[in-house]
Amino acid sequence: MSDSSTASITVHVWRGNSEGGSFDEFQVPQQPSQTILDIVTWIQRNLDAGLSYRFACRVGMCGSCAMMVNGIPRWTCRTHVNKVMRDKQLTIEPLRNLPVIKDLACDMSEFFAKWNQAQGQFQGSTTRDEKIAPISPCSPEREAANAAIECINCAICYASCDVVAWNRDYLGPAALNRAWSLQNDVRDTAGESRLAAVAGDAGCHRCHSQQGCASYCPNELNPTASIAGLKRLTASDFLRRRYRSRHA
Amino acid sequence: MQFQTLKTDVLILGSGGAGLFAALHASRANPGLDITIAIKGLLGKCGCTRMVQGGYNVALSPGDSVERHFMDTISGGKWLPDQDMAMRLCETAVIRVQELENELGCFFDRNDDGSLHHKAFAGQTFDRTVHKGDLTGIEIISRLMEQVRALPLQMMEEHRALALLPSRDGDVLAGVLLVDMRSGEFRVVKAKTVLLATGGGPTMYRYHTPSGDKSMDGLAMSLRLGLGLRDMEMVQFHPTGLLAGRDTRMTGTVLEEGLRGAGGYLLDGQGERFMLNYDAEGERATRDIVSRAIYAEMRAGRTTSNGGVYIAMSHLGPDLVAAKFPGMVKRCADCGFDLAAGRVEVVPTAHYFMGGVVVTTDTRTAMPGLFVAGEDAGGAHGANRLGGNGVANSTVFGGIAGDEMAAQASLQNHWVEPDSEVIEAAMERSMLPFRQAAGSINSIRDRLLDLMWDDVGVLRDADGIKRAQVEMVALKTELQACGLADDNRVFNLSWHDWLNLSSLIEVSEVIAAAALSRENSRGAHYREDFPEVGSLDDSYFTIAHSDPEKVGQTVRVECQPVEFSIVKPGESLIH
Amino acid sequence: MKAHRKQPLYLAFLLHRISGLGLALFLPLHFYVLGLSLQGDATLDRFLHWSQQPLMKFVEFGLVFLLALHFFGGLRLLALENMPWSNRQKNYAALAVAAAFFVAGGFLLRAF
């Protein structure tokens, strides 16, 4: 404990499990360098040993520590208290749109199941025994693929999207963003079936461009733009097919 | 005590580069196998492979060669590496990077003509580090993770391995005891083959870089199984970890090497440059030299308010710094520091653990059925790991382990019964804190971290190490008596803090003993009372055994001569 | 409103949806009134006369506003989905609202 900390912060922390819960209030001493994750850690280490939460890398690389902070989804290890605190108050809740395991830790299974459903994995045509393909980093396809690639699967976008809340099947911004990146990867060979996967009932057309995903993504990715790309791609693919089947 | 029993052909512990590659390879080698992967966190979202910034060393550039990569690895490791392992590492890295690109979909940075970009990394005679910006690990682990998540394997996420279970006669490995962290229930997984890939991670130091889930569990479990651990004195420190106070988890996290390379200054508490007093290269000297210099400044009391030194970039022009290191500048800004225009406090920070289980080049151990790969395995790096060889090591040997385990498990059609006494004892041990009155686990942790930092850290001497050894025995006893304030086993982080600390203390004892036994200074190990490198021709490595059950100093350290199976000191493969 | 929704582009979505919903509710009424012309000019005239009252003027303003809002918002969405990405989404959303006010205001002034 540092003695420079005179002020204290009132922190409301959601406690509970999949059956429901309520808020507990804690007083945490303020420090000059303090993230939301540090607040949660301080509570667990000093005030309530039973508090559950998740983190791993503590520097914004693993996407394990996302929570709702004053109602907004954030990576807590990289969110400085001063940036989000209002009137010395903080409210910390588990990430929205995912089932809670306990307190601040959610079950991310459905998030990754949807990643799979959107065929969010590469399928190449060459093997480990072949040379690496020369690909210009400035080609438009590669630029599009790169723009969407640095996702840390934190599910912050997923929590910010109301369509996910309203439509439990919706694949969600992260999975669709990954699919778009892959569609632009010239080495990938699964484009056709992936396109069908993202055009289904729960796919890209469900998105209403609410853009919470793009506003809150901590890595400043833009799933809205990616999803718009998929809408165009699925539509033109559909029209082309119809045209072909008419004129075959 | 109650536990559930499961069975599998291949059991993998950990989902870093090593664990995920093993899963992928085992499944491709024999899709009919029943493969289970158990992880302390979420699959692919914990561990250090994700945190790799700099990149991956591979001899793919025209003009480079596997031999040159090998020679750099050997001389970087101060002639202590197991040469066969190092060679296998350098050879297989080529295939692995092609596999990552062609089969898994990683995309490493390119030159304008489309060819792979190779960047310079300290300690190497050729630019051979492939990378994806300065977030290489995210690219590698994300691509691996999405491939593995699509496989039909059993995922046991948030399952912590507690003990490796031998058969009753102790001849082979029969399975692993785990605890489901979400429910607090125990599970025994009987397996024909087990891969230990829990990734070391020297988090027993006040300042450290690895992810919070790593606490040397794998090495602690190996010690209990009676396995020998080599090079345990070899802890790599990164010179510039962020220093932001004791109560923040940001402290210790890496500020990248490139900052010094680009011309950043290190300043003492008074704002004076000091590196030139230590080395003609100044701030651009190698990791170990800079770490020692900073540590010496700190010990001399010339520190900043938090007890470190400053890194200053502003003389290069804040705009240029912001343009060149956007990720670092943003990360510092999120933490409340201005890297581009101001000064940021830094401190050396424990980064990587070279030591580990003694293995063969195909990841087998002295215990049949147990395989070890990645940071848990010793030998590939010797006294020092080159930047860029860490992720190469975990992905190369993880893949090899997957192939080997699949082959072995496919041939074996029976499971072995684990020793029920070992199961009972391990459950009993892990339940200990629930039977004690609540105590202050924070103070035990703080003392361990300070102890290792002060006495078994960047600079070491016999007095300090011995002091630490005495204190560690006390800490161990105190931990045994320290109970938890919350007795619900469901997602109980405080319980896992206790278990982490228990592993860390057990391994710390071994680090201290190995450090005391090596009376010379090589690579990451620096003895102030024995500053000489010692004869290269007579190079030896340490092997430690320990019985953590016993109280007192129970570690036994032997020395074994390095077998120069490929090159001898003074020779080279490059002509 | 929940905090994660207090973000200009979410508000733009909500406005678009509510204006669309408003229009959808109004449309049958509109058709009904037009349909009155079937019964003869007199009924329609009576209605048109009734609709000259100030209150109805205001309602009319509201309708035109909703239509303009939805119209410009809809154009924004069509552009967002089908044209190269622009980072000025917030500006466009604001522009759509401003344009809607302008059109509806113009309508109101001229109609008096």
Added chain:
Amino acid sequence: MLEIRLYLAQRISAAIMAPLVLLHLGLMIYAIQGGLDAGEILARTRGSLFWGSTYGLFVIAVSVHTALGLRNIMREWLQLRGMVLSSLSWLFFCGLAFAGLRAIAGLVGMS
């Protein structure tokens, strides 16, 4: 493929309506400014194939567009699914199209 069809139908109908809405608004301003009464409006529209087909297209587009828009809203805000959802959407479409076409029939005088 249903979702793509519906998506396309909604966006294409929107694109069709865009110029028609402008036209309609323009006409309304003109009518109000010119102080046209019902008789004068009808005089101009009766028997006009142009106005008939233009407004006919408008009505079909707006019916498609609105029914599909409401379908989304019913699905997301009322959690309707399956038969209920599609029946209601069809109902909206048919209702709007019928009322709209009837009104046009009145305007153009084809009854």
